Amino acid sequence: MSAPEPGDALRAAQLRYVLRLADTSLVLGQRLGEWVGHAPQLEEDLGLANLALDLIGQARLLLTYAGELEGRGRDEDALAFLRDAPEFLNLTLAEQPNGDFGHTIVRQWLIDTWQLQLYAGLSASSDARLAAIAAKALKETRYHHRFSSGWLVRLGDGTPQSHERMQQALDSLWRFTPELFAADEVDEVVCRAGIAPSLAQLQPAWSAQVDEELRAATLARPPAAPHPWYGKRGVHSEHLGHLLAEMQHLPRTFPGARW
Amino acid sequence: MYTQGLDQAPGPAPASAAEPGAPAAHFQARVDAEEKIEPKDWMPEAYRQTLVRQISQHAHSEVVGMLPEGNWITRAPSLRRKAVLIAKVQDEGGHGMYLYSAAETLGVARGELVEQLLAGSAKYSSIFNYPTLTWADIGAIGWLVDGAAIMNQIPLCRCSYGPYARAMVRICKEESFHQRQGFEIMLTLARGSEAQRAMAQDALNRWWWPSLMMFGPSDHDSKHTAQSMRWKIKRFSNDELRQKFIDVTVPQAQFLGLAVPDAALRWNEATGHFESGPIDWSEFHAVLKGHGPCNRERLAARRAAHAEGAWVREAAAAHAAKLAGRSAAAAA
């Protein structure tokens, strides 16, 4: 039985953990925002906008909390608009480009199924603030998952062309999934403190749900991907830099301005 | 407002002139008595056609209107502004949907209306053919464009056609948030740094005149106003609404400390209205003909979304057919 973490080390891990959640929601919300006005049907413009709003809402709550944990006076906007890519701790999967609608749906579904497990576990967090945020986010995620899994099935089991596009999207995004459950020192520290559920314990349920839904969508689960990704540690794909350049342009051009 | 009296081209002589008098007179009596006309009620063919054109133009305007504002979602300068902008643009899409729904009650399918838009044969409000060049444009659009829309939409809540009136009631409830968010952006900029103030003034300079043009041609150039008023599809004339907008908005600009870009603007104590300078109608007509700054881009974006989404719509329909087939087989 290891000794309890010294206060600073726990706080530092807790901060990084919250930033990981916040940045994943923020970056994914930013990607979905790109779709508005360009979706396959007007109804899907509204649906995707809904998801974007929920995710940005989650990001705002989590970033505000992170700023408090950090204790350097940074608010949600300072964290969102003034950090550079290596300081962002989102999953690499979240920053992947939208591609076509099918690609967006697969990315969304992979993160939704992951967030379902994670937020459910976090609702029991010893950190009351995080538990409350997770409980709210869980309700939203259930709707997101309904949306994304519904589309996964419609497009996977639609026309031969849609099936082909979905399988390709899945094949190209699957390599980012090992990061979802790859626990590092930060995960271990917050798990030991009862703040976060164990990723290893969540993984089987996620995997089973993924298998079941892929079967319903007539899609084949790709083979395990060997290359590790470290977005959680600030080592990203090339995409994040461009996403941030666009997102952060105004506050960086007019330092100190209020909007 | 998004119905700028663009249905200028005179169609064939109104059918009611040739039809037997009784149903047309009965219809007009109902309209005069402020009764609502519902989808299955008898109506003159010209009434139906005018409504289909007006409602669908309004719907197209909402949908195309998502583009100039959507342009700034990824660059909104704070998370709150980003969320509010997404919600606003989402509302606009929703308004488009309420209006397509209303148009469909008159016997035209949404797919057909969308095809007309993408083919370039349907019109939408000229205002959305202007570019959003800075963040202040988002403020100006909310304040001026939505402000003008509200001015037109409130009377339409009492339009004679039930589904359209009800759609307008829903829309008006949601619209005031849009105008407030725009004004709030302008206020924040006007009270901000020198660069922000200049950004706000520049946006006002570029959006003022196009906003006035949103009310459509001057009354003496608007041929179908009289008939639309008789049918209570239109409740006030273009010039009346435009004047009202100017009277309400100029004081707001003064509050912001920004200058309206009209050298001839002055308050007339005797009439109790602001006098304004001449509108450049040649610009208005050029934009309507497709020569505005963004006509090509707007249409190209809508065509691309439609084309790139075709495989999705087909797949969803195919899947639904499979489901129906399976449940039929299961029931057998």
Added chain:
Amino acid sequence: MSHEWPLFEVFIRSRSGLEHRHVGSVHAADARMAVEHARDVYTRRLEGVSIWVVPSAQITASDPGEAEALFEPARDKVYRHPTFYDIPDEVKNL
């Protein structure tokens, strides 16, 4: 357009204790999607606790002018909607 999604009418119950009211329509490929679309379009401001969606073609409506000989009887369609009528694709100009 052969894969145009069918029209569904939307009814929302805004508060428990009230009845469902007709609020408009949405297009959707299937009923599950129709509920999601209805939720996204008609309940963004917490306007609902319950949603019903019904394919428009399934609605039977009364004829507003039943007694009047001048009006064309149209007992079984809600709207004068062209897509309620199945015409083979090869027939042009319809």
